[in-house]
Amino acid sequence: MTQAILFVVFILAGTALLSWPLGRYMSWAMDPARGQGGANGFTAIFQAIGGSVTRRDQDWKRYVVSLLGFNLILFVVCFAILALQQVLPLNPDAKGAIDGSLNFNTTASFVANTNLQHYSGEVVMSYFSQLAALMWLQFVSAAVGLAVLTAVARGLAGRKLGNFFVDVQRATFLVLLPVAFVIAILLLLTGVPMTFNGSVVATTLEGVQQTIARGPVAAFVAIKQVGTNGGGFFGPNSTHPLENPSFWSNVVETIAIIIIPMACVWMFGRIIGRLKHAGVLFTVMLILMGARISASIGFEAVPTQAFTSLPITQDVGNLEGKELRFGASAGPLWAVVTTSTSNGSVNAMHDSLNPLTGMMPMIGMWLNEDFGGVGVGMVNMFLYIVVGVFIAGMMIGRTPEYLGWRVEAKEVKFAMLALLSHGFFILVGTAVFAVTPWGADTLNNVGPHGFSEILYEFSSAAANNGSGFEGLGDATTPWNIATGIVMLLARFIPIILPLAIVGSLSAKRRATESSGTLSVEDGTFAGMLTATVIIVGALTFFPAATLGPIAEHVMFMK
């Protein structure tokens, strides 16, 4: 147990430390000051290529329109590549066209930075599809999130929002590519393969011929992690020994999952010019995530329910579904971190987690803001801030203000609408699939565990996470279409509405702060924000959690 705690503290503290310089770099890259060399030089080059559309400042509506147009293009291109992969190059195994609903689901999934995979890559995807459609989207979909956060922060700083196209290019080329490159090198050092040669054929000890798939894994895995994408090169994702071969590759990948979301908070703080406020937000997020990590490690320290009636002692925790090279605590840590950040890559079987451990990833996806996906996690937190500030502001007897912007009817409406939509997708989706054959017929388990599988799948889609509880036969048309729609709506509603809030705020007269205004830089605010996140964000799911993991726990765990 001590070892587990040390491991977690080491990973979290180390990443938190690393996120500070990265946040500084990211604000340099994403929001270069006037006259700043490197980043502006890049912008100038891009603007020369991109033309006039990349040169003008956009208001929130134009920013949103550009963003949606850009994503529509991504969607069409990706859909077309997957649909036509049989006639496109780089298809040595002659993979056929992808089924329509699966194509829709996969395209939606990658455009929405979700990477929910209702397929096994090596079975259905050609190399061209993998690289030109999926891997490309892992970069640009994450870049979109970073662009949105930058625009939101600029608006809150009282400046123009910027230009979407420029922001996306900066995020892709100045942030994601270099960071992914560094991670890829590190992974290479831990033994992750990086080759364009084909599979190797090996003869096993039993004398059987075995084909071992290889490929440019390190590069793929690096962007999979840093872009909070989660879509693996291999079907089993980061449980696969060539995606995640050792303790150290596991450490690097765990850090890679969370480093950009953490750095996003600092970047936000730098752009709005309030690092102390960012520190408070960072602390709140760290506490929320840390609580889930601690709880899940605690819950996972007892063996699985299968042991309850057996006359044996097992005191190394639940090892079902774990990769033994990482141990029992690296699994729950990863499970929480990957769901906290909308990443969705896995290094253990979430289906095999003890019931209450399995609830922790779900809570992470319900809250979806600590630290959340690249860019969008901080933007989600902004929604909670709006609601928290509104309530707290009234309690000090003033019209609520955030950074001097008055929070009024419009802002509350948009923030609540975005938060409400998240619950809607998860609860209504789960309800529909729980009572119809669409869901019931695809379950591997009955009872509360089966219910958890459905709940998890919709939570994963709505949080743009992409991990699966698994144990669910989700490659069906109803699942493909339902989760595809949820992923798209759950991606763009919480992107458009915060931009609308910022548009509405920045049209107002900004107030100066005084000792009579609400401080967003102290412990009281941190407490208020934490309570808002828990009560507004999680309480809605209490009935569902009761009938899923909690019921399973009280029924089977001793």
Next chain:
Amino acid sequence: MGSLMSQPKSASMFDARILVPAIGGAFIKLNPRTMAKNPVMFVVAIVSALTTILFIKDLVTGAEGLGFSFQIILWLWFTVLFANFAEAVAEGRGKAQAESLRKTRTETQAKLLTSAEGREWKDVSGTSLKVNDVVLVEAGDIIPSDGEIIEGIASVNEAAITGESAPVIRESGGDRSAVTGGTQVLSDWIKVRITAAAGSTFIDRMIALVEGAERQKTPNEIALNILLAALTLIFVMATATIPAFASYAGGAIPIVVLVALFVTLIPTTIGALLSAIGIAGMDRLVRFNVLAMSGRAVEAAGDVDTLLLDKTGTITLGNRQATEFRPVRGVTAEQLADAAQLSSLADETPEGRSIVVLAKEKYGIRARDMTELNATFVPFTAQSRMSGVDFEGATIRKGAVDSVLKYLQSQSIAGGTGSEATIREGQAIADEIAKAGGTPLAVARDGRLLGIVHLKDIVKGGIRERFSELRKMGIRTVMITGDNPMTAAAIAAEAGVDDFLAQATPENKLQLIRDEQAKGKLVAMCGDGTNDAPALAQADVGVAMNTGTVAAREAGNMVDLDSDPTKLIEIVEIGKQLLMTRGSLTTFSIANDVAKYFAIIPAMFVTLYPGLDALNVMGLHSPQSAILSAIIFNALIIIALIPLALRGVAYKAIGAGPLLRRNLLIYGLGGLVVPFIGIKLIDMAIVALNLA
């Protein structure tokens, strides 16, 4: 806030004359059109009605467990009625005030003048008057409608609106020309140009305001309503999906239980009390003799960052007083006092009188009879800025130092005796006095400067503490004065204001407000004169004095019936209190949900998965008693919080951080803990009474 608590007119919260009609009012308000204004309670009413219909259906078909359903339905309706009751009580208090106002608005006869110049008039009914009609009002007449005096002067009893029985003087021209319909002229006569048609007079507006008839939702109230509606929607989702979840688990949840969960989860506590809080906030202002023209103005008052306060009357006592005679070399203090006293004998200004008093107290100089001395008084004019007296070849002048010196120079050119050195000395004394915050008043006799009278502004007791309190609230105070910068700075330092505007003119006052607003600040000010009107209109909160002109009253968004400029501070506190009460009860309401979940969820699902009884942390007796306790608690807490909603959460000037911590502790943590205890106690009572 002590001053707020001890309002003379405040009716008891539990006055039977208010409570009894409010019970009836609670039922009258069940009218769907009334209910629809409050989204949360409207939803409760709808589900209560639907559940009732289902219950009647079950009653006819003879289903089981009707006793339990009946109790739930009963408490659902109580929830709705309690909310209506809260609003009715709040309105009832206003109505009681409106009633007494109405009594003063008797049918009046008006003397409509046929021409504004003449005095021929004909009797018409007060209600038939139109705007711009000119009426004659004589001693004993009731002023028929709001208007402006165009000719004459009269003493007027304004007790009808201010509650103050001492008569006030109203006269044409100047800043005291407005009269209010319903008040009575006690002496003399005035010609009044009517400025408000029947039905829209000041008293009519006041009645409408206190009754809440004109009540419109304020911006913050609208935003809060949206938050509450969104929370309601969230819980619609949370409960509407439960049947599907339960059906997956192979069970069914009775509708009445789902409704109970839903109603307890949605923010009914704040939803029920929201309008009562708003009405009570307005009411508090009215009790304080301030009329807000809109609820928006009250909210804005709570947001004020900068308070512009007139020096005279607000920061200092109305009148400056002579405290010292400072003669120039070669003149004795007695000589100076004698001349100053002579020039002030006929001067009826408070300053003049204070000179006479000081001369008597310090040098025993007695009052003399002006006619005996054969003296003629030279009154103060805006041009000369001096007053004085002429007798038996002697001329005495007193006035502002620069104007007296200018006068002396003109004299010396004409062969006077004002020497350069004396003038320099006088100027030095004057500067010294001004630096100390006093007003120097030069006195000259026969073209020769005798010395300077030190007039001192007396800063009101306790005002310094008020300003430091305001500073803690994050409010900056700016003193507005016509004094020169030096004097202003000294008084500003003595009173502890943050800033001052010296030599204020209507123009630079307006500019100051605009500058502050450009910096993102909300500005409050009070004023009375017509030249204050632009600034009053520009300020976010403009409090017009009731004694002021019609123009000032119309430019402001509040009217202070007592014409007491210090009230601005209390108005700010009332505004803050209003928002704080809303925020605190919202927090309380939302925090309550945790306990309610723990009461109802295990009770609801224990038949599906018996192990879930482990979530019954309160150890409630049975599923039925648990659900019933939660819904009863939810209804009773509304009643329990009505006094708080009407009284408002106490505001303390301790700064935003400590204030938030305090309210979070009381209403946030309290909101978490109280329902656990309350529900448990109700459960025990239910078991004892054998209700479930």
